[in-house]
Structure formats: structure tokens, C-alpha cells
Amino acid sequence: MLFNKIVSLAAFASLAWAQSITDVLTQNKDNLSALIGLLATQPELLKSIAETKDITILAPNNKAIETLLSTDAGKAAAANPALVKAILQYHVLSGVFPSTAFSSKPAFAASLLTDATYANVTGGQRVKAVAPEGRPKGTVIISSGLLADSNVVVADVKFDGGVIHVIDEVLTIPTAASVTAAAANLTALTGALTTANLVGTVDGLKDVTIFAPSNAAFEAIAATTAGLSVQQLSSILTYHVVAGTVGYSSTLTNTKLKTVNGAELEIKVSGADVFVNQAKVIVADVLIAGGVVHVIDGIGEDEVTDLNSSVLLPSGSGTNTSTPSPNATASATPTPNVVLTSGAGSTMGAVGLGALVGGAALLFNL
Ligand SMILES: *[C@@H]1O[C@H](CO)[C@@H](O)[C@H](O)[C@H]1NC(C)=O
Ligand SMILES: *[C@@H]1O[C@H](CO)[C@@H](O)[C@H](O)[C@H]1NC(C)=O
Ligand SMILES: *[C@@H]1O[C@H](CO)[C@@H](O)[C@H](O)[C@H]1NC(C)=O
Ligand SMILES: *[C@@H]1O[C@H](CO)[C@@H](O)[C@H](O)[C@H]1NC(C)=O
Ligand SMILES: *[C@@H]1O[C@H](CO)[C@@H](O)[C@H](O)[C@H]1NC(C)=O
Numbered sequence: 401m402l403f404n405k406i407v408s409l410a411a412f413a414s415l416a417w418a419q420s421i422t423d424v425l426t427q428n429k430d431n432l433s434a435l436i437g438l439l440a441t442q443p444e445l446l447k448s449i450a451e452t453k454d455i456t457i458l459a460p461n462n463k464a465i466e467t468l469l470s471t472d473a474g475k476a477a478a479a480n481p482a483l484v485k486a487i488l489q490y491h492v493l494s495g496v497f498p499s500t501a502f503s504s505k506p507a508f509a510a511s512l513l514t515d516a517t518y519a520n521v522t523g524g525q526r527v528k529a530v531a532p533e534g535r536p537k538g539t540v541i542i543s544s545g546l547l548a549d550s551n552v553v554v555a556d557v558k559f560d561g562g563v564i565h566v567i568d569e570v571l572t573i574p575t576a577a578s579v580t581a582a583a584a585n586l587t588a589l590t591g592a593l594t595t596a597n598l599v600g601t602v603d604g605l606k607d608v609t610i611f612a613p614s615n616a617a618f619e620a621i622a623a624t625t626a627g628l629s630v631q632q633l634s635s636i637l638t639y640h641v642v643a644g645t646v647g648y649s650s651t652l653t654n655t656k657l658k659t660v661n662g663a664e665l666e667i668k669v670s671g672a673d674v675f676v677n678q679a680k681v682i683v684a685d686v687l688i689a690g691g692v693v694h695v696i697d698g699i700g701e702d703e704v705t706d707l708n709s710s711v712l713l714p715s716g717s718g719t720n721t722s723t724p725s726p727n728a729t730a731s732a733t734p735t736p737n738v739v740l741t742s743g744a745g746s747t748m749g750a751v752g753l754g755a756l757v758g759g760a761a762l763l764f765n766l
């Protein structure tokens with residue numbers, strides 16, 4: 401496997417010490433000529449990277465870039481200078497992270513990608529880095545958008561601005577929450593967001609943590625959600641969205657987080673497991689444009705009942721604890737079968753966009 405191919409560049413690294421990024425790339429042109437070619441189309445970015453100190457460059461090797469460019473979406477991406485720039489910026493991390501800086505506990509390192517067209521995470525969009533226990537020295541797995549994984553195949557090449565790790569897949573820029581949910585086949589959530597007219601709102605949030613109920617979680621409360629108005633559905637959905645805090649699995653602690661709905665979620669961390677109220681995180685750390693999504697296995701019935709009343713509290717302009725007007729209820733018509741299984745159309749778009757901004761989207765079915 402790839403891990404066998406990890407090359408120790410200790411001898412080379414000592415020679416390369418204090419060499420510029422362009423020197424080091426040129427010396428490794430057998431593996432990095434495609435990256436050099438891409439950087440050459442972005443002279444200003446290259447100049448700025450060369451002048452920046454204390455960075456880590458995740459350098460896709462030729463195979464990685466050829467794989468990307470072999471797809472129509474990859475070709476289209478390469479023809480879009482703004483997207484090429486964003487992709488390259490996502491491959492440069494603030495801070496020097498030699499491979500020994502990573503462990504089995506996921507690290508979330510900030511990149512230079514701050515352009516709001518592509519990312520809404522303060523300090524720069526993150527990559528997730530893990531050095532699995534028991535693997536050879538230098539083994540690091542970098543996860544990016546849509547749970548795409550890249551392996552470090554040559555670790556710890558030093559240059560005067562920091563360190564370079566060569567990777568075998570181009571990183572995927574994390575996509576919008578709704579696109580990610582559709583790509584992940586979270587059809588119930590996608591459908592509910594669409595019904596509640598929340599797609600634009602959720603996608604436009606900055607520094608967000610979303611606890612995304614799985615399809616099974618929605619199915620389990622189908623009887624309860626059957627009679628909900630759009631407003632009530634909206635309240636339940638926003639109860640799963642925390643704005644202003646990006647809580648990655650390794651940074652969440654036992655705490656309460658205020659949601660967009662106004663009510664608080666209780667977070668409990670037990671070893672590697674994270675619980676949100678009664679629900680458990682079953683897929684952690686799906687990076688999105690505005691932060692992170694954790695897929696959870698449940699929506700408590702109590703929670704829905706409580707929210708049903710809380711949604712009608714005066715904080716929602718002009719509404720109160722009375723029942724919703726017959727018109728609101730009627731116009732909602734959210735029979736769970738209709739509401740919670742739509743979104744097939746978005747899945748196609750998601751896969752297209754996923755491919756456009758990076759490698760293959762990894763679908764996970766829940
Ligand atoms: C680097 O390129 C050389 C020559 O093409 C190849 O033999 C080698 O396997 C490559 N190494 C890596 C780590 O990709
Ligand atoms: C999404 O999930 C449904 C059922 O949960 C399944 O039938 C469908 O094949 C899945 N779609 C993809 C693209 O994996
Ligand atoms: C970032 O947020 C702005 C403002 O809400 C929005 O217009 C933009 O589309 C967002 N960017 C991404 C990549 O989602
Ligand atoms: C929501 O509240 C209304 C009015 O209080 C009630 O009739 C309805 O049964 C409640 N629905 C759920 C799911 O609790
Ligand atoms: C609450 O709703 C009831 C019934 O629609 C209405 O009579 C009452 O004026 C409302 N109260 C407030 C404070 O809006």
C-alpha cells in the first residue's frame with residue numbers, strides 16, 4: 401500500500417535546509433512538476449507563499465493532479481483561475497507542522513483559504529490531520545471536504561519557510577452545508593432544509609457547527625413531525641445549528657452550546673464518543689464551507705415536543721404560545737414522506753461540485 405512507499409528524505413532534507421520553496425519544488429520536479437505548472441499560473445500567490453514564513457505545504461504529487469485533471473470537472477476547475485488559487489491556498493497551512501506534530505487525535509490546521517467565495521471559517525478553512533497509531537513514522541492522513549482523504553507519501557521536506565509534505569490526492573475544498581448533506585445522502589435533512597426554506601440561511605453562516613440528523617433519526621420521529629408547521633420544522637432544524645463556534649470532535653468539551661434556535665444543546669464527551677443531548681455523533685468532522693458537520697443518530701421526541709412549544713414563544717416576531725393559525729399549518733403540509741425524502745435533485749449537483757473542487761466525493765450512507 402501507499403504506506404510502504406513513504407520515503408525518508410532525511411538526507412535530502414538536511415541539504416534542502418534553508419532552500420526556497422521554488423528550489424525545493426524544482427529539485428522534486430519528477431514528482432511535483434504538475435504542481436509547479438499550476439503555481440506558475442498564479443505568480444502572485446507563488447510570490448506570497450515564497451515570502452510567508454512558518455507554513456506547511458501539502459504538495460499534491462503528479463499522480464494526484466493528473467487524477468484531478470482527468471475529469472471534466474477537474475479540467476473546468478483548472479480553467480478557473482480563482483478556483484485554482486483557492487485550491488492552492490487550501491494546500492498551504494499556517495504554522496509549521498512536521499509529521500511528528502500529528503497524532504491519533506485529529507488536529508484541525510488552518511489553511512490560507514479565507515476567500516469567502518470558497519470558505520467561511522475565521523482564520524482560514526481547516527484540514528483534518530491524523531497520524532494513526534501503529535503506522536510507520538511519517539504516515540499522516542489529511543481529510544478535506546466531503547470526507548476525502550489524502551495520504552502523505554513523502555513527509556518532512558524542509559524549506560526556508562517551513563515544511564512540505566507530498567500528498568497523493570488533491571484536497572477537496574469543503575462545500576456548502578446543503579451540498580455536503582446531499583452528497584452524504586442525508587436526504588431527510590436535505591429535504592427538511594428545503595421545505596423549511598433554510599438552505600440559503602444555513603449555507604451562508606460563518607463559523608458554524610451543524611449536528612445533522614441521519615435519515616434514520618428523521619424516520620424515527622416521522623410520526624411526531626407529521627403535523628409540524630414549516631415554522632416548527634424550521635425551529636427543530638435551527639436547534640441543530642450552532643453559529644459562531646466551530647466545534648471539531650477533538651475540540652468539543654462537556655458544555656452547552658446555544659443554537660440558532662435560541663435553545664441550548666448539551667454536549668457530552670466520553671472518550672472518543674461525542675453526545676448531543678441524547679443523540680450520538682456517528683460521523684464526526686465532515687468539513688463544510690462554513691465549519692463542520694457531525695452526523696447524529698437521533699432527534700429526541702421530547703426535544704421535538706419542547707421545541708414545538710418553544711418555537712411559538714414571543715421571540716419569534718408576533719407569535720406566542722398559542723397554536724399556529726390553521727393557514728400556517730395547512731400551507732406547511734409536511735407529511736413526512738414528502739418532506740423528508742426529497743432532495744434527489746441536489747444529490748446530482750453535489751457530486752458535480754464535489755468533483756469540481758477536488759477528488760472523488762466519498763458518499764456515506766446512514
Ligand atoms: C517520484 O518520482 C519518481 C520518478 O518519476 C518515481 O519513481 C517515484 O516513485 C516518485 N516518488 C513518489 C513518492 O511519488
Ligand atoms: C441513499 O440512501 C438511500 C436509502 O437510505 C439509498 O436507497 C440510496 O441508494 C442512497 N444513494 C446513494 C447515492 O448512495
Ligand atoms: C460565505 O458567506 C457569505 C455571506 O453569507 C455567502 O454569501 C457565501 O456564499 C458564503 N461562502 C460559502 C463558500 O459558502
Ligand atoms: C405541537 O403543539 C401543538 C399545540 O400546542 C399540539 O397540538 C401538537 O400536538 C404539538 N406537536 C408535537 C409534535 O408535539
Ligand atoms: C397570543 O395569541 C392569542 C391567540 O391568537 C392572542 O389572542 C393574543 O393576543 C396573543 N398574545 C400576544 C402577546 O401576542
Ligand SMILES: *[C@@H]1O[C@H](CO)[C@@H](O)[C@H](O)[C@H]1NC(C)=O
Binds near residue numbers: 727
Ligand atoms: C386563511 O385561509 C382562508 C381559507 O382558505 C383564506 O380565506 C384566508 O385568506 C387565509 N388567510 C391568510 C392570511 O392566508
